Amino acid sequence: MTDLTGVSQLLNKVSDDPVLRTALDRAISSYWKKRKQVMERYPYVKELADEVRRIKEWSIDHMDKLLDKAIEAVEAKGGKAYVAETAEEARKIVGELVGTGKVVTKAKSMTTEELKLREFLIERGNEVYETDLGEFLVQFLGPKPMHFISPSIHLTREKVAEFLKDFMGVEVDKDDVEGMVALVRKFLRDKYFSADVGISGANAFAADRGAVFLIENESNIRLSISLPPKHIAVVGMEKIVPTMSDAWKVVEVISRYGGYKVTSYINTVMGPARRGDGDIGPEEYHVIFLDNGRREASKDPILKQTLYCLRCGACQYLCPVFGIVGGYWAGLESAYSGGIGVMWEYITGDKETSTQHAFACLLCGRCIEACPVRINQPEVLREIRRRLMERI
Ligand code: SF4
Missing domain, CATH: 1.10.1060 (Fumarate Reductase Iron-sulfur Protein; Chain B, domain 2)
Structure with a gap:
C-alpha cells in the first residue's frame, strides 16, 4: 500500500x-x-554535451545491437562477457567469480551499489574494501552514498576526524583534510597488494573495442583493478556507446559537469594482460552487462x-x-x-x-x-x- x-x-x-x-x-x-x-x-564543453546527448539517444535506441557488438569485442580480446538480466543474476555471476575467503578491492560504482554487491560479497565470507575515500567512509559510517560523485557529501570533516580516531586510533586535526586522506591511503595500500579481485563499474563502455572507461582523482581505481590478478567490471547497459571516440566525449563531459578542472586519471581497460607481450595487469578480465530494468x-x-x-x-x-x-x-x-x-x-x-x-x-x-x-x-x-x- x-x-x-x-x-x-x-x-x-x-x-x-x-x-x-x-x-x-x-x-x-x-x-x-x-x-x-x-x-x-x-x-x-556545452557543445560537447549536446553531442553526447545525441550519442546517448542513438545508443539507447540501439541498445541490443550495441550489446552484441560489445560482447564480441570483449571476447575477441580474450576477456569474458556475461549478460545479467536481474540484480540477482549479476550477484550470482560475481559470487562465482570471486568465491569465498578472498580480499576484494572496489572502485566506486553506483551500479554495484544498485546490486548491494559489497554487502553480498562480505556475507559470503570475503573481505571487501571500498577504495574511493568518500565511499570508504560510507562503507564504515553509512548509511549509503549520498551523491553520485561525492558519496560522503553528508559527512562533515569533524565527523570524519572522529571516525578516523576510533577506526585507526590516531588523533587527527579536523581541518587537516590532506592528513586524513593520507591516513586512509596508507591503510588501503596493503589491501591493493593482497587483493585477489578488483571490481569496478564503468563511466562509459566503447562497444567497438570492448573498453571500459573509468574516471578518478585518487589513483585508487588504477591500483584496485591493475594489481589483483582478476578484474570484474559491472557495466549498466546504458553505458555502452558505439566507439572509443564517443566514450572519450562522454567522460570529458562527466568530468567537467562533475566540477573537475582537471581529472587526474582516465583509465581505459580493453582486455586481460598478455604476458607474452610484456603486459602487466590482471590476466582475467570479466565484463558483466547489467539489464535490471534498463532494456x-x-x-x-x-x-x-x-x-x-x-x-x-x-x-x-x-x-x-x-x-x-x-x-x-x-x-x-x-x-x-x-x-x-x-x-x-x-x-x-x-x-x-x-x-x-x-x-x-x-x-x-x-x-x-x-x-x-x-x-x-x-x-x-x-x-x-x-x-x-x-x-x-
Ligand atoms: S546526474 Fe548529471 S546527467 Fe544525470 S540527470 Fe543529473 S545532471 Fe543530468
Missing part, C-alpha cells in the same frame, strides 16, 4: 539535522564555484531519458529539495538519491517506494538547467506519479 506519510516523516526528520545542513551547504557552494571556473576554462525502460517513451544520465551529480547540487534533505531523498534502501535517483530506483529497484518519493519533487525544473544532457526530470517524475494515480 502507498504510504506517503512514511516518506514525509523521513524527509521532515532529516531536514532538521544540523550536521547534514552544514555538510550540504559546504559541498553545494564549493561545487558551484568549481563549476563556474570549469565552464570558463572549457567553454566548448524495458529503453522502450518507454518517457522513462528512457533516465538512461541518458551520465551520473555527473550536477542536478543534485542545484535541486532545492536535495539541498535540504540530501541523499535521503529516494529512501535509505535505494542506492540512488535525488530526483534522478528516484527515476533510477523506479527502473532498477522498488517501484512502490520510488513512486512515493516522486511526490517530493517541486517540479521547478532547475535540474534541467544543470544537466549536460537536459534530462527533463519533472516530466518523468510527473509521469511516475500519474501511473500511481491510475492504479489507485
